[in-house]
Amino acid sequence: MKKWQIFKQGVLEEMPLQLGVFPFGIIYGVMAIESGLTFLQALLMSSIIFGGASQIAFVQLLSNSTPFGVIVTTVGAINSRHLLYSISMVEYLNKLSVSWRVMLAYLLTDEAYAVSIRKFINHSDNSILHYHLLGSGITLFVSWQISTLSGVLIGNDLPEFLDLQFIIPLTFIAIIIPMIKSKSTFLTVIVAGIAALVFKNLDINFWIILSGLFGILVGMFSSRLDKKL
Amino acid sequence: MTWSLIVLCGVITFLIRFIPLSGIISSDLPLFLKQSFKYIPLAVLTPIIVSDLSIIENKNFLLIDNFKLYSALIAIFVALIWNNVLATISIGMASFLIMSNF
Structure with missing residues (x-):
């Protein structure tokens, strides 16, 4: 396969x-303007941070006059x-130049990672797979910028299609279910699922990574039980 | 000041994503650590899914009439049977829209 085909x-x-x-981007755009950010701040935050959930938390905290230290810690x-996404990408990307790694690290968000990691795992011998992550990352980046702009321009007139956000967890389900191939996975x-319910309910800031670490540890310790399901 | 805050958050977010790829992690990692990487997608995406299903809202369990949860179970079933991303999303979303509107 050629580079552009993988892209x-x-x-x-x-x-x-x-x-x-x-x-999701539209909601962020609306909230950003309501929180008191200027048009330019609302818009450029989507390129500077480029992290949906953290941007929404940022503007929510900002509108509640939260101390800046708390905002930075929360983001x-x-x-x-x-960090875990990046760690799992090391074995596939560590031979690339620094500029490539910088660019791909910038694009390494939930949705791009979820789509591309499957490709990396299933075709680990292919040396140009980083073009896949580049393609998924750029697509997400462009979509995020346009949706932010739409939200900033729409203001309070939110359209009635917000339930479409449910597509994101459905996609993640479609991606992870085929990865469950053994007792340890x-x-x-x-x-990880039960831990997420517990930690989120306890309002722990790091609940996603903490739940993930629990899941990884259990996976590692139970790997000796593995026989293909 | 707000600009500095945005830039600081941007730098921190970028560093979180870049540090492991910066070369500080050797490719000659112990085998058990390398094997742990295969659990990362499952271990991190699962909490995001669970959170999006609104199983707990305001410290209350929502298991009855939780259409997101029901639709997710249908999507899991579809993914298990067909292993097809588009079918999983379409059937899961259709189930959710039907349950929420009728």
């Missing part, structure tokens, strides 16, 4: 998720899960 595949596989991402906590999902 195109990344773009096409990322496309369905945009039905869910777009309303860091919400995006801390990307099954236990990882169960434990």
